[in-house]
Amino acid sequence: MKLVLYSGGDEKDNVHLDKAFIELIGKKNPVVAFIPSSSYLSEQEFKTFVRHYSKFRITRFIHFPIDVPFDRILFQEVMRSDAIHMAGGNTFYFLNSLRKAKLLPELKKFVARGGVLTGLSAGAILMTENIDMAAYPEFDRDENQVNISNLSSLNLVDFLFFPHFKNSARYDKVFKSYTKLHQKVIYACPDGAGLVVNEEELRFIGRCYAFSNGHKFPIN
Amino acid sequence: MFSKAKESINPMNQVKKISDETLKKTYSTFSKLNGEHPFKTQVPEGRVEYQARYRKGGKVAFFNFDVAKEMGLIPKGHPEELNPDLEKEILQTFSLTIINEWDIENKIKIPQEDIYPHTYMATRYLQLQHPDKTGKTSGDGRTIWNGTVRNNGITWDVSSCGTGGTRLSPACNINKKFYQTGDPSISYGCGLSEVGEGLETLFFSEVLGKNGFKTERVLAIIEFDKGISINVRANPNLMRPSHFFSHLKQGNYTSLKQVADYYIQRQIDNKVWAQTTFKTDKEKYTYLAAQVARSFAETAAKFEDEYIFCWLDWDGDNILMDGGIIDYGSIRQFGLFHAEYRFDDVQRFSTTILEQRQKARYIVQCFAQIADFLSTKKKKSLSQFRKHSVIQLFDQHFLDCKHRNLLQKIGFKRAHQDYLLKEHLPLIIKFKKAFSYFERAKSKRGVYKVADGINRDAIFCMRDILRELPQIYLSRAELLSPKEFIEICKSSYAKRSDLKITPVRMKQINRYQTYYMALMDKVIATYGHNKSQFLLEITMRSSVINKYDRVTGDSISYIVEKVQKLRPKLKSEELYHLSQHFSDYQTLDPDQKKKNVEGHPRQKNIMQNLYSIVRECREGL
Numbered sequence: 027m028k029l030v031l032y033s034g035g036d037e038k039d040n041v042h043l044d045k046a047f048i049e050l051i052g053k054k055n056p057v058v059a060f061i062p063s064s065s066y067l068s069e070q071e072f073k074t075f076v077r078h079y080s081k082f083r084i085t086r087f088i089h090f091p092i093d094v095p096f097d098r099i100l101f102q103e104v105m106r107s108d109a110i111h112m113a114g115g116n117t118f119y120f121l122n123s124l125r126k127a128k129l130l131p132e133l134k135k136f137v138a139r140g141g142v143l144t145g146l147s148a149g150a151i152l153m154t155e156n157i158d159m160a161a162y163p164e165f166d167r168d169e170n171q172v173n174i175s176n177l178s179s180l181n182l183v184d185f186l187f188f189p190h191f192k193n194s195a196r197y198d199k200v201f202k203s204y205t206k207l208h209q210k211v212i213y214a215c216p217d218g219a220g221l222v223v224n225e226e227e228l229r230f231i232g233r234c235y236a237f238s239n240g241h242k243f244p245i246n
Numbered sequence: 247m248f249s250k251a252k253e254s255i256n257p258m259n260q261v262k263k264i265s266d267e268t269l270k271k272t273y274s275t276f277s278k279l280n281g282e283h284p285f286k287t288q289v290p291e292g293r294v295e296y297q298a299r300y301r302k303g304g305k306v307a308f309f310n311f312d313v314a315k316e317m318g319l320i321p322k323g324h325p326e327e328l329n330p331d332l333e334k335e336i337l338q339t340f341s342l343t344i345i346n347e348w349d350i351e352n353k354i355k356i357p358q359e360d361i362y363p364h365t366y367m368a369t370r371y372l373q374l375q376h377p378d379k380t381g382k383t384s385g386d387g388r389t390i391w392n393g394t395v396r397n398n399g400i401t402w403d404v405s406s407c408g409t410g411g412t413r414l415s416p417a418c419n420i421n422k423k424f425y426q427t428g429d430p431s432i433s434y435g436c437g438l439s440e441v442g443e444g445l446e447t448l449f450f451s452e453v454l455g456k457n458g459f460k461t462e463r464v465l466a467i468i469e470f471d472k473g474i475s476i477n478v479r480a481n482p483n484l485m486r487p488s489h490f491f492s493h494l495k496q497g498n499y500t501s502l503k504q505v506a507d508y509y510i511q512r513q514i515d516n517k518v519w520a521q522t523t524f525k526t527d528k529e530k531y532t533y534l535a536a537q538v539a540r541s542f543a544e545t546a547a548k549f550e551d552e553y554i555f556c557w558l559d560w561d562g563d564n565i566l567m568d569g570g571i572i573d574y575g576s577i578r579q580f581g582l583f584h585a586e587y588r589f590d591d592v593q594r595f596s597t598t599i600l601e602q603r604q605k606a607r608y609i610v611q612c613f614a615q616i617a618d619f620l621s622t623k624k625k626k627s628l629s630q631f632r633k634h635s636v637i638q639l640f641d642q643h644f645l646d647c648k649h650r651n652l653l654q655k656i657g658f659k660r661a662h663q664d665y666l667l668k669e670h671l672p673l674i675i676k677f678k679k680a681f682s683y684f685e686r687a688k689s690k691r692g693v694y695k696v697a698d699g700i701n702r703d704a705i706f707c708m709r710d711i712l713r714e715l716p717q718i719y720l721s722r723a724e725l726l727s728p729k730e731f732i733e734i735c736k737s738s739y740a741k742r743s744d745l746k747i748t749p750v751r752m753k754q755i756n757r758y759q760t761y762y763m764a765l766m767d768k769v770i771a772t773y774g775h776n777k778s779q780f781l782l783e784i785t786m787r788s789s790v791i792n793k794y795d796r797v798t799g800d801s802i803s804y805i806v807e808k809v810q811k812l813r814p815k816l817k818s819e820e821l822y823h824l825s826q827h828f829s830d831y832q833t834l835d836p837d838q839k840k841k842n843v844e845g846h847p848r849q850k851n852i853m854q855n856l857y858s859i860v861r862e863c864r865e866g867l
Binding site for chain 1: 710714717718720721722726730733734776778779782785786789790793794795831850851853854857861
């Protein structure tokens with residue numbers, strides 16, 4: 027299983043994560059598919075994404091919005107690609123669209139076949155068991171604009187991921203109390219930091235924090 | 247005296263009695279829109295004049311800050327929100343009703359202080375729905391011209407629709423009597439307009455304007471009880487071919503010359519024309535005809551390629567002199583090339599998209615006749631101008647525009663378009679043939695009745711294949727199989743029987759892909775691009791140009807319905823921001839910089855609704 031979980035930030039912030047991503051692909055000029063969280067103005071996001079990864083000499087990209095109907099041909103091409111990137115945005119809307127398009131099992135198959143799956147912010151939260159972290163904490167959460175109650179997601183890893191983390195007492199308080207009630211470990215990453223999963227190995231890039239059983243542990 | 251009168255009748259006075267000097271100065275340009283207009287004096291037989299009175303009970307439902315800034319009505323840095331002084335100024339300027347013939351015949355008493363000091367004109371122009379057919383009785387039936395303002399070297403015309411029934415309305419002339427404004431016994435001709443019409447024009451014109459169409463813009467919508475409104479429009483030149491054609495039909499040399507000279511002067515003043523001095527009248531009027539030929543060739547080609555249905559007809563009524571869109575009542579944008587759609591206007595069917603070219607050509611032919619008439623003072627038969635040089639110019643320019651539009655749709659940059667047009671025209675023509683084969687393919691279902699006319703469905707969505715093809719080539723570096731090709735571009739209108747892969751269709755699929763790649767290869771070879779990088783560039787441009795969800799006429803109707811339901815709670819400023827966000831989202835310019843469109847959560851929810859509507863209707867009429 028090959029995954030990269032980006033928290034956020036700009037290209038300068040993510041130099042190390044990007045390097046890890048390219049190493050995971052391990053192939054010259056791979057095909058990378060871009061899945062935006064919403065098709066609204068996603069052409070512009072795609073452009074930004076392409077400009078960024080072109081610097082790694084990647085020239086083959088596919089733009090694949092999933093909240094509009096798509097045809098089988100492009101879908102197959104996406105599933106044959108070397109890497110799929112799930113962009114940031116509203117996590118609830120994104121999950122709802124993936125579910126409606128019946129893509130959750132397809133993405134799991136893609137990962138099982140050895141494809142590299144990356145996600146930024148919402149896209150990274152989607153790789154975990156559920157998207158609880160999008161609704162957490164109350165002062166910094168996505169709006170559940172699509173009113174979904176089933177928050178279960180790809181469940182590719184056995185931890186939860188919190189992006190855009192700010193190392194402050196009020197976040198600590200919330201995550202400590204969450205992990206007192208729930209068994210899962212939360213990895214909270216500020217922008218520029220993130221996680222790389224390569225088969226059984228989990229690597230932390232940048233300053234990350236783990237919350238478990240009501241405690242906080244700095245990593246790196 | 248009048249300013250006093252306005253003070254006493256304006257509701258805003260109750261909110262704020264005295265506006266400060268600065269604000270008075272800020273909004274002083276509005277006072278130029280007082281009915282005075284150069285056309286009145288320069289073309290005396292081209293208009294009828296009416297006195298007007300202030301119309302109470304109006305509210306500013308919408309004000310276009312963007313257009314107002316461009317016109318210099320408000321300063322560039324003005325906040326995009328209404329304040330009591332601005333609202334007062336808008337109402338004083340535009341909330342008016344004409345005192346028409348019925349009012350005079352029936353001796354309706356109007357307080358002197360309610361009457362505006364200047365008269366307002368309704369212009370005469372040819373309209374085919376008038377029995378007379380020569381333009382003696384037709385023209386602005388429910389519109390008056392507010393005047394002109396000049397800013398940054400551009401003079402703008404402003405007119406208002408829904409300001410009362412004039413003697414030029416079809417109802418007056420068909421029934422040989424004058425009508426009271428708002429007479430419920432007649433609908434079209436009662437002199438009023440509705441908020442829905444204003445909103446439809448607003449949403450459509452903002453989208454088309456941002457996508458390079460010349461169009462009228464909505465400056466303001468003043469709302470009254472029961473959904474009645476005054477819709478204020480603006481454009482640097484609101485003259486239509488039909489303003490010329492009425493005098494041409496009547497053989498009225500003097501008025502025709504006055505209209506032509508008036509129009510030419512405005513184009514020169516606004517620096518629209520490259521040539522501004524002429525040695526002879528012949529040169530001047532032939533140049534006018536050539537300008538019309540170029541504009542109408544461009545417009546007719548763009549209408550055809552962007553699937554715009556505009557009901558162009560011989561009277562030159564539904565279009566501006568530069569090919570700009572005016573009067574959105576009959577405008578539609580189709581999602582597919584529904585080339586056999588006809589609007590059913592009870593007595594007759596409209597033209598189709600493909601017939602628009604001939605109508606545009608006919609309008610150009612009339613201008614060749616006008617140019618000759620004005621140069622020789624002799625009106626010759628129109629048929630003598632069938633092979634005039636401006637007609638040849640029209641035909642050639644139309645084809646040039648069609649070729650360029652196709653290259654633009656594929657995603658080529660301007661410089662690459664120029665190169666291909668100059669060096670590889672035969673290849674473009676070959677690709678166009680294959681492209682048109684699919685674009686014009688029709689459903690076996692045949693012609694059938696739709697809500698407001700008849701249609702025969704198009705079965706392929708060319709935007710889809712244009713958007714996906716470069717991505718797939720990029721990914722797998724090989725051509726699509728015929729089955730895959732059809733799978734990508736089939737529309738929701740296509741039935742299984744429409745999609746059979748016949749030998750002819752197979753040949754066309756091969757041609758399409760071969761010529762498409764050949765065009766790419768020509769640019770790649772000449773400019774020394776890397777093939778993958780170039781296809782990637784085309785992918786990115788094409789994904790914007792051929793966006794999945796593009797607005798259609800149906801979607802605009804549903805959007806207006808939706809917005810009207812929300813309207814009681816939607817403030818004027820919110821409506822402005824909504825129209826701006828919506829038109830930004832529908833701007834298909836690959837070179838446009840991303841705009842920050844974060845809005846209030848309520849606005850975001852409304853926008854989500856609008857996107858779904860556009861998506862639902864994306865292949866319709």
